[in-house]
Amino acid sequence: MLLQIHEPGQTPDPHEQDRGIAVGIDLGTTNSVVALAREGKPEVLRDARGEAIVPSLAAYLPGEEDPIVGVMARRVFLDEPEAVVSSVKRLMGRGVEDLKALGGALPYTLAADQPGGMVRLAVGGRVLTPVEVSADILRAMKARAEIATGRRVDRAVITVPAYFDDAARTATRDAARLAGLEVLRLVNEPTAAALAYGLDQGAEGLYAVYDLGGGTFDVSILRLQKGVFQVLATGGDAALGGDDFDHAIADHFLAGRSDIGSAAAQQALATARLAKECLTTQDAGSWWIDVGAERIACALDRPTLEQLIRPLVQRTLEIAQSVIADARLELDEIKGVVLVGGSTRVPLVRRSVEALFGRPPLSDIDPDLVVAMGAALQAEALTVGSDTLLLDVLPLSLGIETMGGLVEKVVERNTPIPVARAQEFTTFQDGQTAMAIHVVQGERETVDGNRSLARFVLSGIPPMVAGAARIAVTFAVDADGLLTVSAREATTGVAAETVVKPSYGLDPDQMAAMLRDSLEHAREDMQRRLLIESRVEAQRVLNALMAALAADRALLSAAEAAVLEAAAAQVTVALGGSDRDRITLAVEDLERASATFAQRRMDAAFNAALSGRRLDAVAETLGAAAPSGIRDPAASPAAPA
Amino acid sequence: MEQLADNRSPPAWEGRATGGGTAASSPCWSCRGPVGDADYAFCSTCGAVQPPLPITHFQRLGLASGFQIPRDQLDAAYFDQARRLHPDRFATRTPRERQFSQAQAVSLNEAYETLKDPLRCALYLLTLAGRSSIAQERTIRDPTLLMEAMEAREALEEATDLAAVEALAARQRADRDSCLASLQQLFDAGDLDGAEAVTLRLTYLAKLGEDIRLRRMRLAMSA
Numbered sequence: 001m002l003l004q005i006h007e008p009g010q011t012p013d014p015h016e017q018d019r020g021i022a023v024g025i026d027l028g029t030t031n032s033v034v035a036l037a038r039e040g041k042p043e044v045l046r047d048a049r050g051e052a053i054v055p056s057l058a059a060y061l062p063g064e065e066d067p068i069v070g071v072m073a074r075r076v077f078l079d080e081p082e083a084v085v086s087s088v089k090r091l092m093g094r095g096v097e098d099l100k101a102l103g104g105a106l107p108y109t110l111a112a113d114q115p116g117g118m119v120r121l122a123v124g125g126r127v128l129t130p131v132e133v134s135a136d137i138l139r140a141m142k143a144r145a146e147i148a149t150g151r152r153v154d155r156a157v158i159t160v161p162a163y164f165d166d167a168a169r170t171a172t173r174d175a176a177r178l179a180g181l182e183v184l185r186l187v188n189e190p191t192a193a194a195l196a197y198g199l200d201q202g203a204e205g206l207y208a209v210y211d212l213g214g215g216t217f218d219v220s221i222l223r224l225q226k227g228v229f230q231v232l233a234t235g236g237d238a239a240l241g242g243d244d245f246d247h248a249i250a251d252h253f254l255a256g257r258s259d260i261g262s263a264a265a266q267q268a269l270a271t272a273r274l275a276k277e278c279l280t281t282q283d284a285g286s287w288w289i290d291v292g293a294e295r296i297a298c299a300l301d302r303p304t305l306e307q308l309i310r311p312l313v314q315r316t317l318e319i320a321q322s323v324i325a326d327a328r329l330e331l332d333e334i335k336g337v338v339l340v341g342g343s344t345r346v347p348l349v350r351r352s353v354e355a356l357f358g359r360p361p362l363s364d365i366d367p368d369l370v371v372a373m374g375a376a377l378q379a380e381a382l383t384v385g386s387d388t389l390l391l392d393v394l395p396l397s398l399g400i401e402t403m404g405g406l407v408e409k410v411v412e413r414n415t416p417i418p419v420a421r422a423q424e425f426t427t428f429q430d431g432q433t434a435m436a437i438h439v440v441q442g443e444r445e446t447v448d449g450n451r452s453l454a455r456f457v458l459s460g461i462p463p464m465v466a467g468a469a470r471i472a473v474t475f476a477v478d479a480d481g482l483l484t485v486s487a488r489e490a491t492t493g494v495a496a497e498t499v500v501k502p503s504y505g506l507d508p509d510q511m512a513a514m515l516r517d518s519l520e521h522a523r524e525d526m527q528r529r530l531l532i533e534s535r536v537e538a539q540r541v542l543n544a545l546m547a548a549l550a551a552d553r554a555l556l557s558a559a560e561a562a563v564l565e566a567a568a569a570q571v572t573v574a575l576g577g578s579d580r581d582r583i584t585l586a587v588e589d590l591e592r593a594s595a596t597f598a599q600r601r602m603d604a605a606f607n608a609a610l611s612g613r614r615l616d617a618v619a620e621t622l623g624a625a626a627p628s629g630i631r632d633p634a635a636s637p638a639a640p641a
Numbered sequence: 642m643e644q645l646a647d648n649r650s651p652p653a654w655e656g657r658a659t660g661g662g663t664a665a666s667s668p669c670w671s672c673r674g675p676v677g678d679a680d681y682a683f684c685s686t687c688g689a690v691q692p693p694l695p696i697t698h699f700q701r702l703g704l705a706s707g708f709q710i711p712r713d714q715l716d717a718a719y720f721d722q723a724r725r726l727h728p729d730r731f732a733t734r735t736p737r738e739r740q741f742s743q744a745q746a747v748s749l750n751e752a753y754e755t756l757k758d759p760l761r762c763a764l765y766l767l768t769l770a771g772r773s774s775i776a777q778e779r780t781i782r783d784p785t786l787l788m789e790a791m792e793a794r795e796a797l798e799e800a801t802d803l804a805a806v807e808a809l810a811a812r813q814r815a816d817r818d819s820c821l822a823s824l825q826q827l828f829d830a831g832d833l834d835g836a837e838a839v840t841l842r843l844t845y846l847a848k849l850g851e852d853i854r855l856r857r858m859r860l861a862m863s864a
C-alpha cells in the first residue's frame with residue numbers, strides 16, 4: 001500500500017509521541033501550580049515530597065548563574081531578602097509610575113537606570129525585567145512537569161487574571177516564550193476554575209467565580225450549558241489581593257515607625273502573612289519582627305485582623321455587584337458561587353461572599369489548585385480535542401485618544417472574543433501623510449485614567465486635502481485577549497504602516513535579544529518547532545489532495561492519477577523522517593504536480609454551473625435567502641477529532 | 642441635541658467579497674478545487690476552514706431572517722457554529738487555518754452580538770433593506786421625540802431618590818417593550834418607514850435606559 005487514506009481534517013501524526021506534552025500552569029502572584037490532564041481528568045504535578053505548590057519566588061545570588069526558585073528561594077530569603085524577588089506578577093506589563101502607585105514600603109529595589117517602559121529590578125547584582133523573573137519561575141514549573149511525567153514539556157495553557165490588561169498578557173506570553181514554552185492559550189483564571197468545577201460536577205446555569213489571589217482580584221459571571229462555558233461579564237482589580245491584607249497587617253505591626261528599611265519591610269510582610277494564616281484557624285496569636293538590633297513584639301486577634309482588612313473585602317463585594325449588573329442579572333439569578341485563590345481561606349472573605357450571594361460558596365476543589373486543573377483541562381482540549389468550549393470576553397474596553405485627552409472607545413468591555421472593530425479617522429492637514437494614534441485600555445473617559453497600551457504611527461497615507469483621507473484602524477482581539485492593530489486608507493486601499501511602541505512591554509528587538517541570550521534551548525527548540533510546522537502543513541496538503549481525489553478522480557487519466565499518487569507517496573515517505581527540507585521539497589513537488597488537477601476541478605465546477613445544474617444554488621446565494629441545511633457540526637469534516 | 646447612535650463600523654473584511662458564494666467563482670485555498678455551496682465556512686470537498694464570506698448575520702447563524710429571534714434559538718445556533726469555528730478547535734492546525742478560524746469566529750461573534758440586541762438587530766434589518774442612514778443619525782430631529790427626550794432627561798435630573806429613579810426605569814421599560822412589540826409587527830408587515838421611526842425612538846430609549854442605570858448605580862453607591 002502506497003498511501004494511507006485519512007478522513008479529511010483528521011491528522012493522525014505518527015510523531016505525536018516525540019512531540020512534547022501540553023500542561024496547564026497557574027502562574028500566581030504568591031504561588032504557582034502545574035497540572036496535566038489525561039482523558040478529562042486533571043492531575044496536579046507534585047515534587048518528590050508530594051508538594052503541589054511552588055512559591056512564586058526567585059532568588060538571584062551574586063556570582064551564581066542560575067536562579068533558585070520556589071521553596072529553596074524562601075530559605076534564601078531568611079538570610080538575604082534583597083536577593084529574592086517576590087510577587088513579580090504585580091509588575092507584569094507595568095511602568096515605574098504604576099509601581100509607585102502600589103504604595104507602601106516596596107519589597108523591590110529598582111534599577112537606577114529606568115529607560116522608561118517596563119520596570120527593571122536590581123537584584124543579586126543584576127538588572128532584570130519582570131518578564132525574565134517570570135520566565136525563571138515558568139522554567140521551574142516546566143522542569144517539575146518534566147520530572148513528574150518523564151516527558152518533554154513544550155506547550156502550555158497559562159492562566160492570567162481575567163482583569164489583566166493587554167500589556168500584562170503580552171508580558172506573560174513573552175515570559176513563557178523565554179522559558180521555552182509555546183503558549184497554546186492564555187486562559188482567564190476564573191474561567192479555568194469554572195471549567196474544573198463545571199466538568200467535575202456537571203453544573204448547568206449561571207455561576208459566579210470569586211477569585212481572590214495573592215495580588216489580583218477577579219470576578220466572572222458564567223453561563224454553563226451543555227459543555228459551553230460562556231463568560232457573560234468579568235471585572236476585578238489587578239492590584240488587589242491577599243498581599244494587600246499582608247500590607248495592612250504589616251502596617252499595623254509597624255505603626256508609627258519611620259525607620260523601616262527594605263529588609264525589615266520584607267520581614268514584616270512575612271510575619272503578617274504568617275499571622276493571617278494562623279488566624280484562619282486560631283482566634284489570636286503573637287509574633288516578633290527584627291528591626292536592626294531591635295525586636296518588635298506583635299500581637300493580633302481576629303476581630304482586629306477583620307477590622308484591618310474589611311475595607312479591602314468590601315471593595316471586592318462592590319466589584320462583584322457591579323459585574324453582576326454588567327451582566328444584566330440580579331443576585332438571586334446566580335445559582336452558585338465558586339471560591340478560587342488562597343485568600344478565600346480567610347474566614348471574613350467566606351462569610352462576606354456567603355452573605356452577598358445568600359448561599360454557601362462552593363469550595364470542594366482546593367482553591368489553590370483549581371485554576372491549574374482547569375488550565376490542564378484546556379491544554380488537553382486544545383491538543384487532543386474535547387466537547388467543551390470556552391467563550392470568553394474582553395475584560396477592559398479598548399479605545400483611542402482623541403482631541404483634548406478624551407478617549408473614544410472602539411471595543412467595549414465584556415464583548416465576546418475574538419472580536420474586530422474598525423474605527424475611521426481622517427487627516428486634518430492638506431497633504432498629511434502620517435498620523436499618531438495612542439491606544440488605551442480602561443473604562444475612564446480621559447486618557448489619564450486608563451492604561452496606555454501603545455503608540456502607533458501610521459505612515460504612508462497618500463497625500464490628499466484635509467479630511468479627504470479615510471483611514472480605517474482595525475482593532476483585532478484574539479482568543480487570548482491580545483490586541484493587534486492594523487490600518488488601511490479606504491479610498492485608495494493603501495495599507496498604512498504601523499510602528500508599534502508598546503508603553504510597558506518589550507519591543508520586538510528586546511524580545512529577540514532575550515531569546516538569543518537564553519541559548520540553552522533556543523536553537524534546538526526553534527528547529528523542532530519548524531519541523532513540527534512543516535509536518536502539520538504537509539499533512540494538510542496530503543489530506544486536501546486525498547479529499548480532492550476522492551471527489552474528482554474521474555477528471556484524471558489513470559496515468560495522471562498515478563503521477564499524483566507517486567508525488568503524494570513521496571510526501572508520506574518524507575513525513576516518516578525528520579528532515580524538514582525534504583518534507584518541504586516533497587510538498588512543493590506535490591503542489592506543482594496537482595496544479596493541473598486543481599484547474600480541471602475548477603473548470604468542471606464552472607461548466608456545471610453554466611449548464612444549469614447549479615443555477616438554483618447561484619440564485620439562492622445572490623438573493624438574501626437563508627441557507628438551507630447548515631451541516632451538522634458533528635458531521636463537519638473540519639472539526640478536529 | 643440628544644446624542645444618538647455611535648459610528649462604529651464592522652470590520653473591514655465584512656464588506657469585502659472573498660469569492661462570493663457561487664460554486665465556481667473562487668477555489669478553496671487548501672485543495673484548490675471548488676469550495677461548493679453546502680456550507681459557508683468549510684470546503685465541501687476537503688473540509689478546510691475558509692475565510693468568512695460576506696453573507697448576512699442570519700445566514701451565518703443558519704437562521705431565517707427576522708426581528709427578535711427567540712433567545713434560546715439564537716444561543717443554540719451560535720453555540721453550534723462556535724463549536725465548529727472557535728480558534729480553540731484549530732490550536733494545533735496550520736497558521737492559515739488558525740487565521741481563518743479567527744476571522745470566522747470574529748464574524749460569528751459580530752452576528753451574535755448584533756442579533757442578540759433588539760436595537761442593533763432593528764438597525765441591521767434596516768441597513769439590509771437599504772436604509773442605512775438611520776444608523777449614522779447622531780441627533781434627534783423629530784420634534785415630538787425631542788420633546789419626550791428633554792422631558793425624560795429633566796425628570797431624571799430631578800429624581801433624587803432610588804424610588805423616583807425606579808419609577809422612571811419602569812416607565813422606560815414599558816415604553817421599550819411597546820416599541821419592540823410594534824417593531825415586530827412593522828417588520829413582519831414590511832413597513833420600513835414605520836419601522837424606521839420606531840427604531841429611532843428605541844435608540845433614544847436605549848440611551849435613556851443607560852442613563853437611568855448609571856444614575857441608579859450612583860444613588861446606590863452613595864446610599
Ligand SMILES: [Zn+2]
Nearest residue numbers: 669672684687
Ligand atoms: Zn478544499
